[in-house]
Amino acid sequence: MTQQGAARVGIGGPVGSGKTALVEQLIPVLRRRGVDLAIITNDLVTHEDAERLRRTRLLAPERILAVEAGACPHTVIREDPTLNMEAADSLDRAFPDLDLILIESGGDNLASTFSLDLVDYWLFVIDVAGGDDIPRKRGPGVIQSDLLVINKVDLAPYVGVDLPRMVAEAIDVRRGRAVISTNCRVGEGIEAVADALCKAVLYQPA
Template identity: 80%
Template sequence: MSKGAARVGIGGPVGSGKTALLEALIPRLKARGVDLAVITNDLVTHEDAERLRRANLLDPARVLAVEAGACPHTVIREDPTLNMEAADSLDRAYPGLQLILIESGGDNLASTFSLDLVDWWLFVIDVAGGDDIPRKRGPGILQCDLLVINKVDLHEHVGVDLPRMLEEARAVRGGRPIVCTNCRKGDGVDQVADAICHAVLFQDA
């Protein structure tokens, strides 16, 4: 693992809200004094990186894009070389950098991060995907350091029993942490930022 900035992965299926979480996390981490940068992954575009640059949340040079060119999990698990090189370049460019957030391209519940790439990672699912997602016991849900259940405000509109979904998520994760969010409104995002600061940067919330 690099001796530079800590590296945190953000994975999850397409549409679960990974980029929305990033957009909500960045200002909260900056408010805590964290010096950070971002790497996004897409198949053949820089769409997520361009979205973050347009939002003016960070200096655009601190937002790098990696094109996977294949299954999204390939460049975060099987061969994370491209992401490692991008992270190393950020470390060289910004000597005081503390944290690099690495967003995966949208993938399925089996998507996980190589620990050669990240120090800690979270996995985002959303209630619109169905309350049976935890019961499917995907590796992303089981192995991540923090499970984020997003779009909780929609549970009644999509017929999801949120308390049961949470109960089943806690059961399959054996007590490992879970945070519920509504990233569009910022609900729960402070808890995610607190978890990163505490577990990765060893800072008090």
């Protein structure tokens, strides 16, 4: 578990799975629930995702920090999460009433996981366009995350994915642990993700 301060939730997943889109959708939903939050994004050598979020004006820009991994994205969320821990600590100091910090990983592969020294809870985002065999590959991100999000469900008919089977196989390989389907483009499933976060780390009823 992390140190005292805001709860810290990691969001990981492959490139293009929809992590930043999920964060964009979660911000207004969580704010409507009275959650005081901030964001940390991780990119290889840019601040691209942080700048994208700042352009939305969903949060004050000083509540969105960027970490440059400079190496494989999982390095700064697992092997040596010091940069992200320092960024989170700085947000705690700047905003004493902060409830929640979302830490978005840079795009990585199915082996990406978060150090529990960094986060209290983490979710992993995959998308149907990546193929319905992703759950069967049993990557650590799919198996070990607290919550698995299957995004872009609207694309299933166009990419030949049997969505009910994909969801069922995900639940099976995760031994019944939480799986939520989303379409972040239109906000489908976002309330359910917010429910899971609030219940798990903010102890608010769903």
